[in-house]
Amino acid sequence: MTFRRPLIIRPPSEWKSYFLPLTSGCSNNTCTFCGYFGSKLQIRESEEIRKEIDALAALVSYGLDIPGVQISPLDQWDGKRVFLQDGDALAYPFPKLKETLEYLNKKLPNLERIAAYATPQDILRRDVDELSILKKLKLGILYTGLESGSDELLQRVGKGLNSDHVIKATRKAKEAGILMSITVILGLGGVEGSEKHVEDTARVLSEIDPEYAGALTLTLVPGTPLHREWKEGNFHLISPFQSLEELKTIIERANFTNCFFSSMHASNYQAVRGRLPQEKEGVIEELEYVLAKRDPSSLRPEFSRGL
Numbered sequence: 001m002t003f004r005r006p007l008i009i010r011p012p013s014e015w016k017s018y019f020l021p022l023t024s025g026c027s028n029n030t031c032t033f034c035g036y037f038g039s040k041l042q043i044r045e046s047e048e049i050r051k052e053i054d055a056l057a058a059l060v061s062y063g064l065d066i067p068g069v070q071i072s073p074l075d076q077w078d079g080k081r082v083f084l085q086d087g088d089a090l091a092y093p094f095p096k097l098k099e100t101l102e103y104l105n106k107k108l109p110n111l112e113r114i115a116a117y118a119t120p121q122d123i124l125r126r127d128v129d130e131l132s133i134l135k136k137l138k139l140g141i142l143y144t145g146l147e148s149g150s151d152e153l154l155q156r157v158g159k160g161l162n163s164d165h166v167i168k169a170t171r172k173a174k175e176a177g178i179l180m181s182i183t184v185i186l187g188l189g190g191v192e193g194s195e196k197h198v199e200d201t202a203r204v205l206s207e208i209d210p211e212y213a214g215a216l217t218l219t220l221v222p223g224t225p226l227h228r229e230w231k232e233g234n235f236h237l238i239s240p241f242q243s244l245e246e247l248k249t250i251i252e253r254a255n256f257t258n259c260f261f262s263s264m265h266a267s268n269y270q271a272v273r274g275r276l277p278q279e280k281e282g283v284i285e286e287l288e289y290v291l292a293k294r295d296p297s298s299l300r301p302e303f304s305r306g307l
C-alpha cells in the first residue's frame with residue numbers, strides 16, 4: 001500500500017523544523033475530539049525514509065535535486081531541526097527508529113535536535129535504556145497530550161489512559177534526558193465539566209512539572225464523535241472568554257519548578273507565554289486585562305483559529 005504523506009500538523013515551536021514522516025495517522029485513534037479519530041496508522045518503509053533523507057542531504061550539501069523523491073517544504077527550515085511525523089512517531093518500531101535516527105545523524109551532521117509527538121503509551125512501551133539511545137541520537141523533545149488531569153474526562157473522550165500514565169511516561173522520558181512538552185485542552189470538559197477539568201489539570205501539571213507546557217483551545221472537528229455530541233446538544237462549548245478564565249486558573253493554580261508555558265497555538269483566543277513561576281504574575285495580569293475589557297475584537301477571530 002502506498003504511504004500517504006500526512007499533512008503538516010506541528011507544535012508552534014517546531015516551525016523551523018524539517019518535517020519527516022515516519023508514520024501517518026495515530027496508533028491511538030480513539031480520542032473523540034481529534035481529527036485522527038478512526039485514522040489508520042501507516043508505518044512508512046524505512047527504505048523510503050532513507051531515500052528522502054538522501055534527497056534532503058543532496059540538496060543541502062550539493063544543491064542537487066533528486067528527481068522522483070518528495071521532500072517537505074524548506075522555506076522555514078533552519079537546517080538544524082527535524083520533526084518526525086505523524087500523530088505519534090514514537091510508535092515507529094524501535095530498531096527501525098534507531099536506524100532512522102542514526103541515518104539522519106550521518107547524513108545531516110549539522111543536525112541539533114530531533115522532536116516528535118508521542119503518546120504516553122509509546123513512551124511507557126520503551127525502557128529507559130532505549131529512550132537514552134534515542135536521546136544520544138539527538139531526540140531532544142517529545143510532545144505529549146495530557147489534555148486534562150481529570151481521569152473521568154479522559155475516559156469520556158476516549159483517551160485510553162489516565163493521568164497517572166502521563167505522569168509515569170514523563171518521568172521515564174526525563175530519566176532518559178528527553179525534554180517533555182505537555183499539552184492541555186481548554187474547554188475539553190465543556191460548560192458542565194469546566195471546573196473539575198481546570199482543577200485536576202492544574203494539579204496533574206504540577207505533579208508532572210514539565211519543562212514545557214502548552215494550552216490549546218478545543219476546536220470541534222467535523223466528523224468526530226465530539227462534534228456530533230455538540231450538534232445533538234449533548235456537549236456545550238465554553239465561550240472564548242471562559243477559555244481564558246480556564247487558562248488563567250490553570251496558570252494560577254499550577255506549581256512549576258521551571259516551566260515555559262505558552263498558549264501560542266493557533267487554536268487559542270489569546271496568546272500568552274512566560275516562564276513559570278518567574279513570570280506568573282505578568283502572564284496572569286495580561287489575562288486579567290483582557291478578561292476585564294471583555295472586548296471580542298481583542299481576541300483571535302474564529303476564522304483564523306487553527307488546529
Ligand code: SF4
Binds near residue numbers: 028030035088159
Ligand atoms: S489526541 Fe493524540 S493520541 Fe488521541 S487520536 Fe489525536 S493524536 Fe492520537
